[in-house]
Each structure stands twice: as C-alpha cells, then as structure tokens.
Amino acid sequence: MGWQGKDPSTDFRGGGFISLENLLYFARNFPKSFQDLLRKQEGDRAIWEYPFAVAGVNITFMLIQMLDLEALKPRNLVGATFLKFLAENESAFDLLYCITFKLMDNQWLAMRASYMDFNAVMKATRRQLEEELLQEDITRLEDLPSYNLLSR
Numbered sequence: 001m002g003w004q005g006k007d008p009s010t011d012f013r014g015g016g017f018i019s020l021e022n023l024l025y026f027a028r029n030f031p032k033s034f035q036d037l038l039r040k041q042e043g044d045r046a047i048w049e050y051p052f053a054v055a056g057v058n059i060t061f062m063l064i065q066m067l068d069l070e071a072l073k074p075r076n077l078v079g080a081t082f083l084k085f086l087a088e089n090e091s092a093f094d095l096l097y098c099i100t101f102k103l104m105d106n107q108w109l110a111m112r113a114s115y116m117d118f119n120a121v122m123k124a125t126r127r128q129l130e131e132e133l134l135q136e137d138i139t140r141l142e143d144l145p146s147y148n149l150l151s152r
Contacts (some may be wrong), residue, residue: 018085018093023053026101031096032151037105043071048115050108052084058122059100066126078130085141093142100129102149 003115036042038052064070068079085092104125107113111122132144141147 008052012051018064018139019057022060022094022097023056024057025091029094029148030098032118032152033102034148036151037101043109044112045109046112046114050113050115050121055104055118056101057096058118059104062122063097063100067128071116078133081133090139092141098150099141099144100125103129103146106146106149 040049041050065079067075067082068076071079074080074083082092082096087097089095104121107121107124107128108117111117111121111124129146132138132146138144
C-alpha cells in the first residue's frame with residue numbers, strides 16, 4: 001500500500017488516526033476509485049510513483065491545514081465555507097478527502113509527475129481545491145467539479 005516501513009502506525013504521525021479513517025472511508029464508499037489509485041491503473045504513470053498510503057496521510061494533513069480545522073473558528077474563507085458543508089453532512093471531511101485524493105492523482109498525471117514532484121503536485125491540488133470550494137454555485141461537495149472524478 002505504500003507504507004514507509006514495516007510498522008504502518010509510524011506513517012500516521014502527520015495525519016493522525018483520522019487519516020486512517022479517511023482511507024477506510026474511501027475504500028468502503030468509492031472502492032473502484034480507491035482500487036484504481038492503489039494499483040495506479042489509470043494514465044501514463046512514472047517509474048517512481050508516490051507511495052499510496054503516505055500520500056493519503058499527507059492529504060489528510062493538507063486538508064486540516066487548508067480548512068484551518070485546528071482553530072476554534074476558521075480564520076479563512078475556505079474553512080468557513082467548509083463548515084457549511086459539514087453542517088449539512090457529517091461525512092463531509094471524509095468525502096472531501098476522497099475528492100482530494102482523486103484530484104491529486106489527476107494533477108499527478110497532468111503534470112507528468114514523478115516522486116520528486118510530490119510537493120508541487122500537492123500545492124497544485126490545494127490551489128485547485130480552494131478555487132472549487134469558493135465557487136458561488138457550489139452548495140454541496142457533490143457540486144464540486146472534481147467530484148466527478150470519483151467512481152464507486
């Protein structure tokens with residue numbers, strides 16, 4: 001799955017237990033997309049790919065930062081916008097995680113990235129996700145253009 005060592009628990013330092021919950025949610029609710037990403041089945045892939053599980057932990061960490069979830073009250077518009085989605089759907093964070101993972105892989109392929117490009121791909125993913133979340137006509141996560149990348 002792309003763990004860095006023999007003990008996967010050490011890889012969860014950055015994203016904590018929630019990153020494991022995110023991976024499980026993704027596997028259960030979007031098994032086709034999950035398996036496609038795990039097996040790197042779509043697109044023209046690089047020889048040195050991103051490690052799947054570690055990428056997942058990094059996505060959780062990036063979302064927590066982007067949405068300013070460690071603050072009592074989000075200090076940015078993206079975080080405040082996300083709280084509206086969370087009020088409507090208690091699984092909003094998990095769903096956004098799935099969308100983001102698929103979006104990240106899409107960016108990876110578009111950038112023809114390899115392992116050393118991981119940080120640049122994450123930055124591009126965050127930029128696109130922030131732009132989508134701030135579109136005026138988005139009233140739920142399923143309205144995000146990147147949601148259409150997911151398949152069950």
